Amino acid sequence: MGVLVLNASLEPLHTVSVPHAVRMLIREVAEIHEADAGTKFGHYPLPRVVRLVRYVVMKWRYSRPPSWTRRAVLKRDNHRCAYCGGPADTIDHVVPLSRGGARTSWLNTVACCGGSARSCNARKGNRLLSEAGMRLLVTPHVPTWAELCS
Numbered sequence: 775m776g777v778l779v780l781n782a783s784l785e786p787l788h789t790v791s792v793p794h795a796v797r798m799l800i801r802e803v804a805e806i807h808e809a810d811a812g813t814k815f816g817h818y819p820l821p822r823v824v825r826l827v828r829y830v831v832m833k834w835r836y837s838r839p840p841s842w843t844r845r846a847v848l849k850r851d852n853h854r855c856a857y858c859g860g861p862a863d864t865i866d867h868v869v870p871l872s873r874g875g876a877r878t879s880w881l882n883t884v885a886c887c888g889g890s891a892r893s894c895n896a897r898k899g900n901r902l903l904s905e906a907g908m909r910l911l912v913t914p915h916v917p918t919w920a921e922l923c924s
């Protein structure tokens with residue numbers, strides 16, 4: 775399992791091994807950004823994402839969540855349709871844009887199967903869940919960096 779390294783501006787750079795990440799923490803070139811709180815590696819909680827401290831003048835007090843993209847929504851939902859659990863190749867706006875739903879909100883978008891008239895995307899169309907008689911199998915959430923990069 776790799777550890778994702780973010781640069782100081784929180785852009786993902788690359789992944790390194792856990793021992794490598796811990797050496798970065800010991801040398802104080804990186805700080806833990808997300809960790810597996812239940813697991814220890816030496817004195818440290820098992821890091822999942824570390825953040826470079828170089829060039830950082832002011833330490834980030836609150837970490838920013840990943841920004842929204844269609845690809846990231848599919849990744850967050852493991853390419854599984856939020857309505858039927860099948861393979862997803864598109865995204866659906868839970869509250870349609872035509873009904874005032876947010877276009878780029880993590881909480882209003884889910885992975886969805888599409889491409890045919892029987893797909894969930896086609897079945898739902900521009901309707902609300904209640905109107906379409908459909909239910910979400912998962913609750914949309916703001917993903918962690920680790921979710922998107924594992």
Ligand SMILES: [Zn+2]
Pocket residue numbers: 855856857858859860886887893894895
């Ligand atoms: Zn589906």
